[in-house]
Each structure stands twice: as C-alpha cells, then as structure tokens.
Amino acid sequence: MKILFYAHQFPPAKGGIPYSNYEIAKGLHNLGHEVHVIACRNAASVRFLNGIEFPVYLLPKWPFAPMPCLNGLGLLNWIFLPVYFLTILNKIKQIGPDAVFVLDETSNCFWGIWAKFVKKPYVSYCSVPFSRYHAGKPKRISVVKKFLSKRAIFSYLFKMSYTNARSVICVSTSTKSEIVKMIPGIESRLVVIGRSIDDIFFKTPVKKTQDRKNRARLKRKFTLLSVSRLAKDKGIDDVIRSIATFNKANLKEFKYIIVGEGDAEASLKELVKFYKLEPIIHFAGGVSHDQLIPYYDACDLFILPSRRGISESFGRVFVEAAARYKPSIAVNDGGMVDIIEDGINGFLVSSGDISTIKQKIMYLIENTEAKIQMGVNARAKAENSFTSRKISEKIDRQIARSINRVRVRIA
Numbered sequence: 001m002k003i004l005f006y007a008h009q010f011p012p013a014k015g016g017i018p019y020s021n022y023e024i025a026k027g028l029h030n031l032g033h034e035v036h037v038i039a040c041r042n043a044a045s046v047r048f049l050n051g052i053e054f055p056v057y058l059l060p061k062w063p064f065a066p067m068p069c070l071n072g073l074g075l076l077n078w079i080f081l082p083v084y085f086l087t088i089l090n091k092i093k094q095i096g097p098d099a100v101f102v103l104d105e106t107s108n109c110f111w112g113i114w115a116k117f118v119k120k121p122y123v124s125y126c127s128v129p130f131s132r133y134h135a136g137k138p139k140r141i142s143v144v145k146k147f148l149s150k151r152a153i154f155s156y157l158f159k160m161s162y163t164n165a166r167s168v169i170c171v172s173t174s175t176k177s178e179i180v181k182m183i184p185g186i187e188s189r190l191v192v193i194g195r196s197i198d199d200i201f202f203k204t205p206v207k208k209t210q211d212r213k214n215r216a217r218l219k220r221k222f223t224l225l226s227v228s229r230l231a232k233d234k235g236i237d238d239v240i241r242s243i244a245t246f247n248k249a250n251l252k253e254f255k256y257i258i259v260g261e262g263d264a265e266a267s268l269k270e271l272v273k274f275y276k277l278e279p280i281i282h283f284a285g286g287v288s289h290d291q292l293i294p295y296y297d298a299c300d301l302f303i304l305p306s307r308r309g310i311s312e313s314f315g316r317v318f319v320e321a322a323a324r325y326k327p328s329i330a331v332n333d334g335g336m337v338d339i340i341e342d343g344i345n346g347f348l349v350s351s352g353d354i355s356t357i358k359q360k361i362m363y364l365i366e367n368t369e370a371k372i373q374m375g376v377n378a379r380a381k382a383e384n385s386f387t388s389r390k391i392s393e394k395i396d397r398q399i400a401r402s403i404n405r406v407r408v409r410i411a
Helices: 016-030 045-049 072-095 105-114 130-134 143-148 150-164 173-182 184-189 212-217 236-243 248-252 265-274 293-298 316-323 334-338 354-366 368-385 388-410
Strands: 002-007 034-040 056-059 099-102 122-126 167-170 190-192 222-227 254-259 281-285 301-303 328-331 346-349
Touching: 002 016, 002 072, 002 105, 016 034, 016 316, 016 388, 034 072, 045 056, 056 072, 072 105, 099 105, 099 388, 105 122, 105 150, 122 150, 122 388, 150 173, 150 184, 167 173, 167 184, 167 388, 173 184, 173 190, 173 334, 184 190, 222 236, 222 293, 222 316, 222 354, 236 254, 236 265, 236 354, 248 254, 254 293, 265 281, 293 316, 301 316, 301 354, 316 328, 316 368, 328 334, 328 354, 346 354, 354 368
Parallel strands: 002 034, 002 099, 034 056, 099 122, 122 167, 167 190, 222 254, 222 301, 254 281, 301 328, 328 346
Antiparallel strands: none
C-alpha cells in the first residue's frame, strides 16, 4: 500500500509529537508499505533526513517562526498555504497514494481548508484536543469578532478536517471524548490508538540490574526525574513545593533531576532558591532525544503532574520511563490515565495536590519492593501496548479499513 504522510512537525524538532510522527511513518515502512512524507523544514532537517529509509519532501517555513503554525510568529507560515496545497496535489499526482495520513494538529488545521478538494481517502490523527480553543469564560464580543476570531476559525478548520476524514485516530480516550463533544456525528469513525516510542528505549540493555535483592542493597540517593518542556503548567513547581515539605532526614538521601528547557526555567530556579533546595535539585538543561536513556536509567521514579488537563493528550515521556522499568506519578486527567494504572505501574494524583504528591513519593522511598514491582509492571504494559510494531499494526489495520470503506462506496 502507498501512504502519503502530511506532518508539519517532524524530527529533529523538539517535543514528543515530531518523533511520534516519525515513529508512525517508520513503523508502517517497516511493515512493507511504500511511505512518502511531506513535512515542514527546520534547522537540522536535511542532516537528519539523510539517514531515513523513505523519502521526505520538505515544505518551506520562516526560519524564525516556530514549527506549530497556530500561535504567535508561527502564524506567518500561513503565507505558504498555497505552496503547501500545490505541493500536496503534486505529490498525490506523482505518487498515486492509496491513502493520505494527516498527522498532527497543525496539519489537520491546514487540511481543513482543502479537505473537500483532495480526491483521495485520508485518515486524520488527532494528537491534541482542539476544544482548548473554546476554553475559558465566554466574553462579550461582537458577532463579527465571534466568527472571525482565531479560535473560531481554527475550530472550524479542525471540524472540516475530522468530519471529511474516513477515519480519525485519537491519541487517547480523553482526546476522543473531546472530539465527540465537538462533533457528535463522527463518533463511529473515531478509534483510540496511542503513540509508540523509539524502539531504542526497549532494546537498549539496562545497565543497573533489575534483580530485587541487588537493587535493595544498593546504597544511593533516591532519584526523582522529570523530562519536559519547562512551562508553568507542567506541574514541576508542584513537585518542588512538595519536596520543600520533606524533613531534613529525607532530603539527605534524595535528588531531583529536571531535564528540559523553556520559558519557566528562570521562575523554577527562583523557586528552588527560595526553598533553599539547590543541593537537592539539578537542572540538566535541554537534552537530545537520543541521550535521554541514561537519565531514565538513573532515576527511581519519574514524575510530571501536569496541570494542562485534556491538553496533555498522551504523555510520551511516561511510556519512555516505563520502557526503562520506572514507575511514574502523573495526574488523573488527559491521556495519562491510558498509560498509568493507579497503584499498579505508578500513581495518579489530582492536579495541584502537593500533599498527595509528597505522600506517593514517600511511599516509594520507604517501599523498595513495591517500587521495583511497579517498574516491572510499567515495562510490561509498555511492551504490550506501545512498541512501534504494535502501534504500527493497529494503524495499518485502521487505514486498510478506511480504504475498503471507500472502495465499497464507489463500487
């Protein structure tokens, strides 16, 4: 089967979505499909793409504008809209794909403009719930502004893309529920398939033994880890505040590593300084995706109690931690509930609940056997649900069903 992928976010851009898009394309290529990708250019695209087994056609992008084209300077990329449309039409004509796969939020927003003009069956992938454009209290604005606002326009384009798709793959049950609220009529075409992670997280040998007795004998600091873009709503500040309530005896054998960079870095460091936790908390800065494994292996517990709610549609980092035999603490909202089973492979807490965060951390510090067993359970779930092979096979079947539906209708 020939599949044309359309993705605005593609490696080596930072974040989970670009690598998720790549993993999907690579997985279907490995299943024997003829894969072609149309993606937005970024600073290191050409060097990265030299080692890829399938062709990737790069779309133009302003070098100073971010990859997602739905906010801020990224809106300047809409100037290239005619180029994107013509490129897609040209590639469809050249390649003759059996189906098109529209991969990320930005791609689906653009696709909504020309959804009815492309005469090829396509499947949409919803990785971020677009209902966030309806968030907040309604304001008293004029009828003209109401219908011409960025929020209204983008929501309309998302609806056009998903409504005209033969099938919509949702990254989590949370995201599916949000789409059902916005477009009730397409529920029968929605299916939940999570993201896969790079197979290297499963295949790289774990240097530190997972044997329970040996791990229990190891005398080292209990290490907590967060890997994230440093934003104010990621919940890292809640982790810092919970650590600040630990007694001095606990802090002596404790360490917290924060991997990532972002706008909230300065304020988070100020918070650490305010609580005098500099000896305990270490900011590792930005780390490339292929260098994350040693950080996961070095920790005892992964934690990211995000306050983003449904906008935290999946949580790729929790799967990466699980693949390295690590339990996690997440919040009981968004896509994280699809990954973490409370008390089995980690804990789910309420957003902003600092006291419960502390309680769960302390439980795992004091119960080594439970921590190790949760790590084993986490690995088992990741292997059963989120390997590249398993996710690719699910997506393969869904695309095939979508094409068959089209052929039946035409016949």
